[in-house]
Amino acid sequence: MTASLNVALLAAGEGKRMHSALPKVLHPLAGKALAAHVLATVRGLSPRAIAVVTGFGAEAVEQALEAPDLVFVRQDPPQGTGDAVRVALTALPADGVTLVGLGDVPLVSGDALGRLASLAAEGRLALLTARVREPFGLGRIVRRSDGAVARIVEERDAADAERAIGEINTGFLAAPTALLAKWVARLTPHNAQREYYLTDIVAMAAAEGAPVAAHTVDDEASVAGVNDRAQLAALERIVQRRGAHELMVAGTSIADPERIDVRGSLACGRDVSIDVGCVFEGEVRLADGTSVGPHCVLRDVAVGAGTRIEAFCHLDSATIGANCRIGPYARLRPATSLADDVHIGNFVEVKASTLGKGSKANHLAYLGDATVGARVNYGAGSITANYDGANKHRSTIGDDVHVGSNCVLIAPIEVGAGATIGGGSTVVNAVPAHHLTVARARQVVIDEWQRPKKGEPRSSTTTTKNERERST
Numbered sequence: 393m394t395a396s397l398n399v400a401l402l403a404a405g406e407g408k409r410m411h412s413a414l415p416k417v418l419h420p421l422a423g424k425a426l427a428a429h430v431l432a433t434v435r436g437l438s439p440r441a442i443a444v445v446t447g448f449g450a451e452a453v454e455q456a457l458e459a460p461d462l463v464f465v466r467q468d469p470p471q472g473t474g475d476a477v478r479v480a481l482t483a484l485p486a487d488g489v490t491l492v493g494l495g496d497v498p499l500v501s502g503d504a505l506g507r508l509a510s511l512a513a514e515g516r517l518a519l520l521t522a523r524v525r526e527p528f529g530l531g532r533i534v535r536r537s538d539g540a541v542a543r544i545v546e547e548r549d550a551a552d553a554e555r556a557i558g559e560i561n562t563g564f565l566a567a568p569t570a571l572l573a574k575w576v577a578r579l580t581p582h583n584a585q586r587e588y589y590l591t592d593i594v595a596m597a598a599a600e601g602a603p604v605a606a607h608t609v610d611d612e613a614s615v616a617g618v619n620d621r622a623q624l625a626a627l628e629r630i631v632q633r634r635g636a637h638e639l640m641v642a643g644t645s646i647a648d649p650e651r652i653d654v655r656g657s658l659a660c661g662r663d664v665s666i667d668v669g670c671v672f673e674g675e676v677r678l679a680d681g682t683s684v685g686p687h688c689v690l691r692d693v694a695v696g697a698g699t700r701i702e703a704f705c706h707l708d709s710a711t712i713g714a715n716c717r718i719g720p721y722a723r724l725r726p727a728t729s730l731a732d733d734v735h736i737g738n739f740v741e742v743k744a745s746t747l748g749k750g751s752k753a754n755h756l757a758y759l760g761d762a763t764v765g766a767r768v769n770y771g772a773g774s775i776t777a778n779y780d781g782a783n784k785h786r787s788t789i790g791d792d793v794h795v796g797s798n799c800v801l802i803a804p805i806e807v808g809a810g811a812t813i814g815g816g817s818t819v820v821n822a823v824p825a826h827h828l829t830v831a832r833a834r835q836v837v838i839d840e841w842q843r844p845k846k847g848e849p850r851s852s853t854t855t856t857k858n859e860r861e862r863s864t
């Protein structure tokens with residue numbers, strides 16, 4: 393813990409330019425709220441206290457960011473970044489150093505923030521500034537002829553000559569807490585937006601002769617703020633490209649690093665290959681030698697070594713063993729667990745079920761709330777009828793069972809080991825082990841049946857006359 397470091401994170405703004413009901417700081421970047429990115433970075437500095445200023449959509453922001461090391465403080469109504477800092481200071485220790493961060497600048501670097509904190513610990517007002525190619529919309533750093541920072545001017549209040557300045561305010565600053573408190577108390581809203589601008593404290597400090605230091609960086613992405621959805625999408629690509637690069641240099645094959653999205657964490661073993669258009673959410677682990685075909689979505693999934701996920705699979709909260717073959721077009725829903733060597737084929741849905749080693753459901757099937765043994769063959773078109781309209785029931789299928797095609801297993805039901813269920817059966821009662829069970833209407837052959845002819849009146853007798861049953 394850095395003994396005397398406080399953090400004030402500003403997250404009260406609506407983000408008008410997002411045109412969204414969701415507060416801006418909760419919009420996700422790589423699957424994580426913008427403000428959560430900044431929080432993760434400031435936590436790296438081990439501050440003793442973090443105050444998050446909320447306002448627009450405060451409940452939602454507080455609920456999403458809730459953590460034991462945070463205090464939330466409401467700014468009602470939000471009246472600018474300077475007002476937000478004033479509110480934050482009411483919830484922070486009055487001594488030490490306070491680092492101010494913006495909830496909408498997600499990729500800020502921990503090193504730069506650490507630098508601001510140490511400059512402030514030496515008694516300075518420390519600003520994080522950046523030289524950018526496109527300063528439009530940002531506060532500009534106005535320097536004196538000797539190079540010292542004189543003030544910050546917002547885009548809307550800037551004269552033409554000031555708009556030409558390429559050095560911008562990132563919005564991150566740090567100062568001794570007592571000085572910061574004194575300065576923000578003196579702010580006035582005399583500007584184009586009628587807001588209390590935090591940036592106005594720079595001119596105050598300079599006028600008092602307090603030392604102002606600028607730490608200037610040139611990595612534009614690390615200081616880019618998100619004000620609209622185009623900027624958000626641009627940052628998303630940057631984050632994804634970086635993540636893909638890290639995976640590739642660590643040994644993962646990615647068919648096209650421009651076409652992968654990791655919205656959480658993706659851990660890959662050796663010789664993993666990922667085709668185009670895949671989305672990974674939550675925590676995904678791919679063991680050695682696994683391959684993921686094009687256009688798959690994997691959320692909170694662990695995949696065993698050597699398993700092949702074919703194209704167009706949707707896998708959610710599932711555990712998959714080694715050397716399995718999944719898809720194409722398979723859907724695994726939460727609480728699915730597949731042992732090694734399992735095959736799940738096209739248009740097969742599995743929910744809250746376990747399948748033992750070597751079991752196969754290769755075509756057009758549904759397994760819900762089922763415990764399936766090893767080496768089971770589950771035929772095309774077969775389903776577990778697990779829901780009676782009110783409650784869910786389990787199906788238990790023993791080892792080496794063969795379920796023919798198009799069977800309905802009405803749960804709760806038990807199918808004994810080694811049993812065979814004839815195709816087209818609807819089974820309601822327990823199925824004994826090692827026998828053939830057939831539960832379907834017998835085939836009938838009607839010898840004298842005549843196919844109707846065009847224009848002939850329909851007869852009700854032809855089909856019932858001289859019926860003869862034949863067993864099949």
Ligand code: UD1
Nearest residue numbers: 402403404405470471472473476495496530531561563617
């Ligand atoms: C701000 C800076 C600008 C800088 C830019 C960097 C000011 C006056 N301007 O402008 O110099 O170049 O960031 O991205 O500081 N917020 C509150 N309460 C409020 C207003 C805002 O908590 O009353 C929060 C917002 O939620 C947001 C952050 O402060 O996370 C920045 O606010 P925003 O309105 O986006 O400021 P910019 O116009 O981008």
Ligand code: CA
Nearest residue numbers: 496617618619
């Ligand atoms: Ca902003």
